[in-house]
Amino acid sequence: MLWSLLKIIVFVVIVASLTLGAGYLLELGDLVLITVAGREYALTPLTAVFAALILLLAVGLVLRIAGFLVATLRFVNGDETAISRYFNRRGEQKGYQALADGMLALAAGEGRLAIRKAQRAEGYLHRPEITNLIVAQGAEMVGDRALATDTLKELVQDDRTRFVGVRGLMKQKLDAGDTDTALKLAEKALALRPQHEEVQDTLLQLQAQAEDWHGARATLTAKLRAGNLPRDVHKRRDAVLALAHAREALADGKIEEARRDASDANGKSPDLVPAAVMAARMAIDEGKPRFATRIIRKAWDVAPHPDLAAAFAAIEPEETPSERLKRFRVLLARHPGHAETRLLEAELQIAAEEFPKARAALGDLAESQPSARSLTIMAAIERGEGGEDQLVRAWLAKAVTASRGPQWTCSACGHVHGDWQPICGHCDRFDTLSWEEAPQSEAALSGPTQMLPLIVGALENQSGDTEVTNEDISQDGPTDQDAPDADIVDIEPTNGTETADVSARN
Secondary structure, eight states: OHHHHHHHHHHHHHHHHHHHHHHHHHHOOOOEEEEETTEEEEEOHHHHHHHHHHHHHHHHHHHHHHHHHHHHHHHHTTOTTHHHHHHTHHHHHHHHHHHHHHHHHHHTTOHHHHHHHHHHHHHHHOOHHHHHHHHHHHHHHHTOHHHHHHHHHHHHTSTTTHHHHHHHHHHHHHHHTOHHHHHHHHHHHHHHOTTOHHHHHHHHHHHHHTTOHHHHHHHHHHHHHTTOSOHHHHHHHHHHHHHHHHHHHHHTTOHHHHHHHHHHHHHHOTTOHHHHHHHHHHHHHTTOHHHHHHHHHHHHHHOOOHHHHHHHHTTSTTOOHHHHHHHTHHHHTSSTTSHHHHHHHHHHHHHTTOHHHHHHHHTTHHHHSOBHHHHHHHHHHHHHTTOOHHHHHHHHHHHHHSBOOEEEEETTTOOEESSOOSBOTTTOOBSOEEEEEOOOOHHHHHHHHHHHHHHHHHHHHHHTOOOOOHHHHHTTSOOOSOOOOOOOOOOOOOSSSOOOOOOOOO
């Protein structure tokens, strides 16, 4: 209301000013002399003003006619839109201004304003390949999925914007959890832009989740050829995919195919422990113990791992503990200070009932790097050497709340897996599992802590010893008073690489 009133007032002021000016010019008695081509023209001041205005209009008209003639010449020379652009020039200016305003609105996070500006720009410009992009992004910004989907489908119809439309629909399906449709859209997007890194990564992740190992390896090769992946990373991930396919082939009874892919995975990434273990076990089944030994030794040289030791033990399953200890010397000689090597030697010595040598092999590992495994080994050594049950119980009490040691842990989400997998079972990320020690939370330790008094009591009932006070336990490990029921299986040396079995049930 106020704005309308203000416009009326301004209009009245302008009309009044023009009227006063015209009256002032009429009252002037002077003449304006203009000489053109030797002739003089006498004009009153008011006539001179009108003549100047007419001259300006004439000049503008001449410029417009000249522009029209230029547009006509361009049309004759093959520019089909020259004349239409000439007549729509002012509209184009408004259209591009609306387009610029829409882009600024997108940058400012104003989705609805961006949609309005883009739709206005489309009315002037008729350029849907540009305006639809802004409409689609604005619709996604404000959560209007129906408008966003319809706009993206329009983009798919145009050759110039087909990739953008397919990629946008792919992202929508991913957000909605429709991975099957997203996989098909990603394949189509990659066919349109084979070197697009984001689409390559998305397709690779989706193919791995769908266990399409052949397709994933092809996508990985495309990333390498496009220069989007270092060669060493390509070899590692290709080995992971080959190992995953080997496991699938083995489960389907395709032994030769599984053997070929496992060998390929091991050759491309010797540090991939599951590949080395699978290749070695398949060589054992094939009756090639020397080849299996060579595979395990090569992987052990990179990094010792308990699965490698288990596979090495499977080469001669009927050997005595002393024979096994002797054969394992080729592994123990490598990385002698490594924690896994020391634990392995201690276990082998216990199996051979060489308890002092087991203690020497373990060294201070139970104190410097305490874990459930090292502390259980110490308990087995104490029991094997005839130590007091109180000391055995103390080591086991520590083992309950100690770290589990290295495990297959996802580097992306921290989830711990019992066995290696190509895909994290928690976050669905590809090739993120590594053998490392996972952090333990206080919540994870609270349950085992409450079980300590019952563990001690169970051992005491089996041994028939006198009661052990809380003060005795606190000297060697933490304790608590409330706990669920628990049972403990006695510790005895075994003939394998493992030394003790401690179990508990609620």
